[in-house]
Amino acid sequence: MTGYERWDLVVVGAGPAGSTAALAALRVNPAARVLVLDAAEFPRDKVCGDGVAPHALDVLTGLGVDVGALTAGTAPIRDLRLTSPRGVTAVRRFARPAAVVPRALLDARLVAAARTAGAELRRHRIRSLTPTEEGVDVDGAFHARTVIGADGAESVVRRQCGARSAKAGTTAIALRGYTSAGPWPAAEQRLVMSTTHWPAYAWVFPVGDGTANVGYGELIRQKPPTRTHLTERLHALLPDCPPLTLRGHRLPLSPGRPDVGRGRVLLVGDAASLINPLTGEGIYYAVLSGSLAGAAAMTPDPAGEYRRSLHRLLGKHLRHTDALAMLTRMPALVDLATSAARDGQRAFDDLVEVGLGPGTISPALVTAMLRTSIGSALEHSRSLRE
Known part of the structure; x- marks a missing residue:
């Protein structure tokens, strides 16, 4: 393998799952050679609801991340207004405040934390993975003992390693944009469901800087709904929503028993279809799976250790959410x-x-x-x- 760069861990994708994986690996072994590859240059936007549950902040705190700096410029979200498909409304206070951090900020701050911990970040779009006796060859340029795929819903790593793709009926699609938070109460998240095209809901997540992340999503059935349809449904459920520019994304929902990799290739976050099928929440799953995979990558049995730890911490939950979905x-x-x-x-x-x-x-x-x-x-x- 003359000419290959040798790394203990190559992480593909520098979003929350990938950056957390790098942090976790270096937490276990500060001397590890960890390379993070991403096709984008940071900071960059990522289509998302931007909601960060306190559970995700707990994981990051455990890895030494300063969550005060991570959420700087935003305000705590203390209340939730939940409207059911037939109009039942519950308004209550969260047991612990949540946060809404635009992904352009969240991801750049987590990348910076990973680099400070010792990871190297490079801009690179991967095309191929080849298993070897000692690990995995990445594009004929890098050789890693373990590769972690954190490259999102359209994961190249997932396809390259032969992991199962999302089964029919487990993928949602959503549009989101940013607008003034003025029409809605401050520090209150809002979810509005509808029997029309159920399961579907619109959301309002105030950032705390005078803006709100607003969007609408629904399950894909036989074919993806059009942008016009999604936009109309958003304004039907949120009639007081000001005009906004919308961007779309797919969400591969958890099937209860996700396929998290093959051999020395581990999958985390959206790449492993780790998105809550009830709410579309993905950041907690991303940082938790990233932290478990990163730590497992430093052990003699990365795949086995990762599967066991993920099963221990999320197995029952994933089975329950699958049944509830x-x-x-x-x-x-x-x-x-x-x-x-x-x-x-x-x-x-x-x-x-x-x-x-x-x-x-x-x-x-x-x-x-x-x-x-x-x-x-x-x-x-x-x-x-x-």
């Missing part, structure tokens, strides 16, 4: 869950844990939904008697 194809169940959240803080907190963190279907949430269902049935019965 199938159940919530019935809008009535989402109405019921929203009613339970409206009526009780515990049910609200449990829903947030499932949608933004590693939560599972809790007995308390099921009990709250049953109580709400029985109460609604009794009220309906009384109204008929009267």
